[in-house]
Amino acid sequence: MTLALDFVAPTPASAPDRVTLFVDVILPLPLPRLYTYRVPFELNDNVVIGGRVIVQFGAKKTLSCIVAAVHETPPTNYQAKYILEFIDDAPVVTQPQLKLFRWMADYYLCTLGEVINAALPAALKLSSESRIQLHPSFSREENEYPLTPQEELIIDALGAVSDGKALTFTEVGDLLGIASFHKVIKSLMHKDVIFLFEHTADKYAPKVLKKVRLAHRYVTAGALEELFNVLGSKPKQLDALLHYLQRVPVVQNEHANHAGLEKAALTSSPRLSASAVNTLIKNGVLEQFDQIVSRFPMDDGATTQPNFDLTAAQLTARDEIMQHFGARDITLLHGVTGAGKTEIYIDLIQQALAGGGQVLYLLPEIALTAQIVTRLMRVFGSRLGVYHSKFSDNERVEVWNGVLGGRFQVVVGVRSAVFLPFDNLSLIIVDEEHESSYKQYDPAPRYNAREVALMMGSFQGAKVLLGSATPAVETYYQARQGRYGLVTLSKRFGEAGMPDVELVDTRKAREQKSMHNHFTAELLGEIERKLGAQEQVILFQNRRGYSPVVACDDCGWIPKCANCAVSLSYHKHSHELRCHYCGYHESMVVKCPACGSRAVKTVGFGTEKIEDDLKIMLPQANVQRMDLDTTRAKNSYQQIISDFEKQNTNVLVGTQMVTKGLDFANVSLVGIINADSIIHYPDFRAHERAYQMFVQVSGRAGRKGKKGKVLIQTADPTQVIFDKVMRNDYEEFYNYEITQRHEHGYPPFTRIIKMTVKHVEQGVGEKAAILLAQELVERLGAGAVLGPEAPYIFRIRNFFLQEITIKLERAHTVLRHAKQQIGEAMDVVRDQKEFKQARLVADVDPM
DNA sequence: AGCACGCCGACT
DNA sequence: GTCGGCGTGCTC
Numbered sequence: 001m002t003l004a005l006d007f008v009a010p011t012p013a014s015a016p017d018r019v020t021l022f023v024d025v026i027l028p029l030p031l032p033r034l035y036t037y038r039v040p041f042e043l044n045d046n047v048v049i050g051g052r053v054i055v056q057f058g059a060k061k062t063l064s065c066i067v068a069a070v071h072e073t074p075p076t077n078y079q080a081k082y083i084l085e086f087i088d089d090a091p092v093v094t095q096p097q098l099k100l101f102r103w104m105a106d107y108y109l110c111t112l113g114e115v116i117n118a119a120l121p122a123a124l125k126l127s128s129e130s131r132i133q134l135h136p137s138f139s140r141e142e143n144e145y146p147l148t149p150q151e152e153l154i155i156d157a158l159g160a161v162s163d164g165k166a167l168t169f170t171e172v173g174d175l176l177g178i179a180s181f182h183k184v185i186k187s188l189m190h191k192d193v194i195f196l197f198e199h200t201a202d203k204y205a206p207k208v209l210k211k212v213r214l215a216h217r218y219v220t221a222g223a224l225e226e227l228f229n230v231l232g233s234k235p236k237q238l239d240a241l242l243h244y245l246q247r248v249p250v251v252q253n254e255h256a257n258h259a260g261l262e263k264a265a266l267t268s269s270p271r272l273s274a275s276a277v278n279t280l281i282k283n284g285v286l287e288q289f290d291q292i293v294s295r296f297p298m299d300d301g302a303t304t305q306p307n308f309d310l311t312a313a314q315l316t317a318r319d320e321i322m323q324h325f326g327a328r329d330i331t332l333l334h335g336v337t338g339a340g341k342t343e344i345y346i347d348l349i350q351q352a353l354a355g356g357g358q359v360l361y362l363l364p365e366i367a368l369t370a371q372i373v374t375r376l377m378r379v380f381g382s383r384l385g386v387y388h389s390k391f392s393d394n395e396r397v398e399v400w401n402g403v404l405g406g407r408f409q410v411v412v413g414v415r416s417a418v419f420l421p422f423d424n425l426s427l428i429i430v431d432e433e434h435e436s437s438y439k440q441y442d443p444a445p446r447y448n449a450r451e452v453a454l455m456m457g458s459f460q461g462a463k464v465l466l467g468s469a470t471p472a473v474e475t476y477y478q479a480r481q482g483r484y485g486l487v488t489l490s491k492r493f494g495e496a497g498m499p500d501v502e503l504v505d506t507r508k509a510r511e512q513k514s515m516h517n518h519f520t521a522e523l524l525g526e527i528e529r530k531l532g533a534q535e536q537v538i539l540f541q542n543r544r545g546y547s548p549v550v551a552c553d554d555c556g557w558i559p560k561c562a563n564c565a566v567s568l569s570y571h572k573h574s575h576e577l578r579c580h581y582c583g584y585h586e587s588m589v590v591k592c593p594a595c596g597s598r599a600v601k602t603v604g605f606g607t608e609k610i611e612d613d614l615k616i617m618l619p620q621a622n623v624q625r626m627d628l629d630t631t632r633a634k635n636s637y638q639q640i641i642s643d644f645e646k647q648n649t650n651v652l653v654g655t656q657m658v659t660k661g662l663d664f665a666n667v668s669l670v671g672i673i674n675a676d677s678i679i680h681y682p683d684f685r686a687h688e689r690a691y692q693m694f695v696q697v698s699g700r701a702g703r704k705g706k707k708g709k710v711l712i713q714t715a716d717p718t719q720v721i722f723d724k725v726m727r728n729d730y731e732e733f734y735n736y737e738i739t740q741r742h743e744h745g746y747p748p749f750t751r752i753i754k755m756t757v758k759h760v761e762q763g764v765g766e767k768a769a770i771l772l773a774q775e776l777v778e779r780l781g782a783g784a785v786l787g788p789e790a791p792y793i794f795r796i797r798n799f800f801l802q803e804i805t806i807k808l809e810r811a812h813t814v815l816r817h818a819k820q821q822i823g824e825a826m827d828v829v830r831d832q833k834e835f836k837q838a839r840l841v842a843d844v845d846p847m
Numbered sequence: 848a849g850c851a852c853g854c855c856g857a858c859t
Numbered sequence: 860g861t862c863g864g865c866g867t868g869c870t871c
Contacts, residue, residue, distance in 0.1 A: 022871095024871090025871085027848095027870090027871095028848090029848050029849085029870090030848065031848085031870080033871090034871090035870080035871040036871050037871060038871090055871085056871095057849095057870060057871080058849075058850070058851085058869075058870040058871095059850075059851070059870085061848095061849070061850080061870085075871065078871060079871080080871055081871060113848090833867095836866080836867070837866090
């Protein structure tokens with residue numbers, strides 16, 4: 001019957017031909033290829049490139065993934081599975097993004113899945129877990145199969161069929177107390193006791209506000225009066241109602257009542273009774289409703305007009321930038337610390353917005369503070385989205401959707417903000433472009449947000465402005481070559497001169513026995529003088545903890561990490577020995593386990609010891625420490641900053657954190673406790689990094705008309721780098737450094753790819769690395785391959801490391817070819833049976 | 848990345 | 860004899 005009908009029924013003229021669509025999807029897994037799924041015919045119209053779909057992957061996994069392409073080509077050597085579900089009817093990933101993600105996977109030698117994984121906020125990735133439920137046909141009485149006690153336990157937990165309780169696999173595992181519960185589930189399925197289903201859910205939960213409003217029938221003066229009479233004998237309810245009416249002009253403004261009032265405004269007040277409010281709701285006087293609200297305040301504090309005027313120098317710089325953008329897409333703004341780059345950025349952002357485009361403003365993590373956000377918020381109001389790593393996942397999704405939906409035209413954010421779904425960027429600002437925190441190290445994609453921003457700019461026709469007081473040598477080189485525009489701002493804002501930089505010779509001081517712990521008499525005296533003058537001091541020590549090493553004074557025994565090739569650092573406040581690489585920690589040893597001596601001493605020093613010493617030497621000083629250990633809690637960073645700002649503390653001791661973008665008007669002295677530990681680094685970028693660090697930290701001294709002072713303690717004041725820092729001439733530093741780079745064939749004259757081979761067995765790892773190096777030499781030539789070599793820290797988290805450095809010429813064709821070759825070389829190693837356990841990692845443009 | 852299938856030691 | 864360890868291969 002139905003068959004006949006089908007046969008007879010003519011295809012409606014309006015219906016499209018019955019095309020079978022296939023989609024190529026990006027799975028959120030480190031897989032090299034895309035996978036092709038078939039679209040159920042009735043869902044053909046739902047296909048959206050950049051939208052999410054749910055598919056079955058493998059036997060037992062449902063995943064949400066992104067549609068990368070739609071086509072009609074059926075796969076030839078396998079049967080495509082059907083898509084299970086379409087989640088979105090509009091893209092969550094835009095076309096320009098897909099293009100960028102492809103570029104990233106290609107350039108950084110990783111998979112698209114890894115890029116997608118890093119890009120999407122976790123809440124946009126659907127959670128999928130298998131669950132089990134009692135089979136409708138199952139009943140205990142009629143059950144014919146014998147059941148094991150474990151099976152009984154699960155059936156008990158599933159309750160009766162009627163109330164249909166479901167258990168996740170994890171819950172089943174917990175219930176049985178074993179990890180291998182699969183057999184039990186399989187057996188239960190076989191016996192038709194349970195069935196299995198997949199539960200997928202969007203994890204993003206909108207924020208819901210509970211609100212109340214006056215029921216519609218009371219919204220007239222007359223009805224209200226009547227209501228008052230009725231409530232006359234109920235003072236609490238009347239009180240609550242009056243309070244509501246006081247806050248909401250019900251009669252005059254009907255819309256105000258419709259918008260209602262937050263329920264908490266009535267219930268949380270100690271003067272009002274929450275139960276009275278609930279009674280009013282129950283009796284229908286007030287009605288309660290939910291309102292989905294944004295996690296970001298909508299009320300627009302924007303003035304549209306910035307509350308400042310650009311100085312003549314800033315105006316000139318701004319105009320020069322605009323001029324460069326006329327001819328070039330990328331411009332470097334080289335402006336000394338305190339020259340007022342932010343004002344220029346704001347001005348440019350306003351212009352870009354006026355032209356209708358989107359703007360992305362990237363900042364390193366530590367520079368994206370409440371200070372800068374408040375400032376931007378004042379100008380851009382609710383058009384500004386903020387993307388910070390300390391944000392909750394729901395907040396990130398809101399920013400993501402806000403960019404998609406056009407609510408946010410400007411986003412200020414950290415590294416990962418380059419993943420946001422822009423499709424109409426007209427300006428990207430990368431502030432502090434030299435910062436190494438733009439580079440992601442550990443999980444792939446090992447990308448540099450600055451480079452991604454440049455590529456994104458070129459894809460979307462956006463101008464990119466790089467800003468820094470100490471540009472990366474590579475960046476400055478491009479500018480000098482004329483590939484980037486170059487604008488220089490050399491004057492500090494508001495008359496503040498550059499600080500005086502002085503070197504203090506610690507070797508000499510040691511000889512003269514004039515050191516007080518790690519302080520020279522000069523530094524200590526200067527700190528005292530500044531404190532006496534009610535001024536503030538910042539001390540920089542590039543190492544956290546109390547001491548990096550402890551050692552037995554009698555036998556020389558040193559506690560080492562069990563998982564890494566490092567000594568354990570002593571942290572006094574927690575009285576622990578900690579590994580800074582894997583997080584391993586144990587109690588501080590009192591007695592040497594090797595010889596039994598109790599003379600276990602600390603060696604070397606970190607921020608904690610500096611803080612400690614200073615508190616003892618200058619008891620009148622109020623010392624605060626700022627490093628990874630004191631800022632781990634959510635708001636502690638903000639707290640430390642605000643204490644220092646309000647001058648509750650007068651000395652701030654810290655790691656790199658104190659060097660970035662903090663503006664404190666009253667700081668007149670910056671001390672660098674041990675410059676040598678910053679300079680001596682086995683890396684071609686050591687000088688650049690040291691220079692940047694010294695200049696950045698010096699920039700904290702002296703602002704708003706006060707001339708600051710910088711004291712650098714070093715055992716060897718004759719080192720070249722100090723000369724460059726003291727002359728305060730970036731050009732000179734650059735000229736020196738670029739010559740070095742040229743001589744030794746380092747970037748920007750070459751491109752570097754660092755390969756790391758990790759293996760739990762040292763010998764096997766070494767052999768794998770040797771093979772990899774051989775394969776690379778074969779393909780790229782001996783001159784391009786350095787190593788393998790064990791890094792200084794040759795074991796981390798139980799993996800032995802071997803590194804191979806590949807140096808390539810800069811040309812793009814070379815790069816393309818080389819990456820192909822590297823991929824092949826890696827495959828050769830991976831295909832060897834004995835190296836199956838080796839982990840091979842490629843890091844393109846390491847920092 | 849999971850998660851299955853497949854081959855070797857200590858136990859009902 | 861089996862249960863269960865984790866080694867390698869596949870997932871459209």
